[in-house]
Amino acid sequence: MAEAAVSPLRHLPSVDRFLRHPDILVLVERYGRAETTQAVRETLAAVREEARSGVGIDEAMITASVLSRLAARAGPRLRPLFNLTGTVLHTNLGRAILAEEAIAAATDAMRQAVSLEFDLAGGKRGERDDHVRALVCELTGAEDATLVNNNAAAVLLVLNTLSQDKEAIVSRGELIEIGGAFRMPEIMARAGARLREIGTTNRTHARDYADALCPETGLILKVHTSNYRIEGFTAEVGARDLAAIAHRHNVPLVNDLGSGTLVDLSRFGLRKEPTVREAVEEGADLVTFSGDKLLGGPQAGFIVGRKDLIAAINRNPMKRALRVDKVRLAACEATLKLYRDPDRLAHRLPTMRFLARPAEEIRQQAEHLLPVLADALGGDVVADVVPCRSQIGSGALPLDTIASFGLSLKPEGGGRAVEELSAAFRRLPQPVIGRVAEGALVFDLRCLDDEACFRQTLLSLRYGGS
Known part of the structure; x- marks a missing residue:
């Protein structure tokens, strides 16, 4: 046996x-x-x-x-996928998709030696910031500029340079928490700055700032609360008035814009956000903002403002630990150059293209794809074109949504069947990520650029009777 x-x-x-x-x-x-x-x-x-x-x-x-x-x-663990969640700048899905110009510049930088820190004119060592400094100053109106690997690093470096062992004055209503449970007070502590909270959660006045200023003050920090909004009985001090208070006491004002934008978003039908140029014109001594959110480039953190303060930041030993590499620098330069032609920005920069897509165009795309998707799924799933609302994501304009259209997939059985359907789409050679809402898997098509690739991917779908 x-x-x-x-x-x-x-x-x-x-x-x-x-x-x-x-x-x-x-x-x-x-x-x-x-x-x-x-x-x-x-x-x-x-x-x-x-x-x-x-x-x-x-x-x-x-x-x-x-x-x-x-x-x-x-196979790569970092896999390309279709972002049909309706969140344009999805942090978990890589935020901004780069423009073709940025991809080409990054590829060239990877493929060969580049003049990263070499002055071709003088034949001597150069500065990597020089490749984007003049361009950033041109677009923002700032005296000088530098960049690091993300905006949290930019804030950390500014605080460590200007407020180590000193007080940093911040309104309680601006002590935000960003993604991954990183909180502004914790970043300040790591930077060596002593937090001086003023005002209340919903109301902070000019006198609160004036009363807090003392010989131990290193800076005043204004944080743009882009990832939430307090409404009702509120008060805050505008950046221009805050700059006047800071300058009367010879204290630098740092304005952290978070997402940051170089153009007026209202031209794309969105609520206006303060631009970097406006923050500079309002009197901030330094402005910090992200590269991979509303700007639409690679992950980076920009610091722009007074020349003497930027020089001090660049002398900080931490700057070397937080600097960007040649690939990201090349992509940043190429992305920034697109802003010199704002009339074509929505066509050339994917982030702006997605945000500016008309709802009617998306509806037509959904109508074209409906029979293809229904055929791939078989009779066990009811597929419909539905109106939906897209959001920007990554903390930008959290309460503002954009009219869009998507495909709603309702499998028989609901509940667990919806999760199984979602998992089937995640198992595709190029996974498709949507969102579950009201007993259905919804694919918001706002960010679907390559329709032909999407159709081809559906041929590999294996679900139920399909």
Whole structure:
């Protein structure tokens, strides 16, 4: 009996013999001997367990399993996907999609040596900030500019430079928490600044700032509350008035815009956000903002403002730890240059293109895709075109939404069936990410650029009877 139970194992090839199989030799050539050997060992171990349960041994299936393991190990963990969540700047999905000009510039920087810190005119060491400094100043009206790897780093560096072991005055209504539970008071503490809270959550007055100023004051920090809004019985001091208070006491005013924008968003039908140029003109000594949110570029944090303060920031040893690499710098430069032609910005910069898409155009796209999606899903899912609301995301204009259209997918059974349907779309070669609302999986099509690729991806869908 025991002999009969283990007899299938006699037909199981050894690792060495299997590695000499012609189909496996092809995999060795493609993936390398070490990786292929590991995949063969893992596969044979799994087959051995199955054989003990009486499952037959099929060498073709073993080879296919080895190939599947190798392909999975070699594939990227950071996978391209379709963002159909309705959130244009989705933090979990990589925020801004770069313009083709930025992608080309980044590719060139990766492919060859570049003049990152080399002055071609003088033949001496240069500064990497020089590649974007003049451009940023041109677009913002600032005296000088520098950049680091994100806006949290920009705020950290400014606080450490100007307010280490000193007080930083902030309104209680502006002590925000950003993504990942990072809170402004904690960033200030890490920077070595002592938080001086003033006012109340909903009301802060000019006298609160004036009363808090003392010889221990390092700076006044104004934080643009872009990721929430307090309404009702409220009061805050405007940036221009705050600048006057700060300058009367010879204290720098730092205005953290968070997302930051270089153009008036109202031209795209959105509520107006303060632009970086306006913040500079209102008298802020330094302004900080992000590169990968409303600006539509790669992850970066910009610091613009007074030349003497930027010089002090660049002398801070922390600057080296927070600087950007050549790839990001190249992409930043290319993105910023697009702002020199604001009339074509919505066509060339994906973030602005998505935000500016007319709802009627999206509705027509949804109508075209409805029969394709219904055919891919079969009769177990009811598919409809539905109106929906998109949002900007990444903390920008959280209460403002944009009219859009999407595809609503309601499987029979609801509840768990919706989750299974969502999982089926996540398993596609290029996953499709939507949102679950009111018992349906909804795909907001505002950010669907490549419709042909989406149609091709649907051919791999496996769900229910489809």
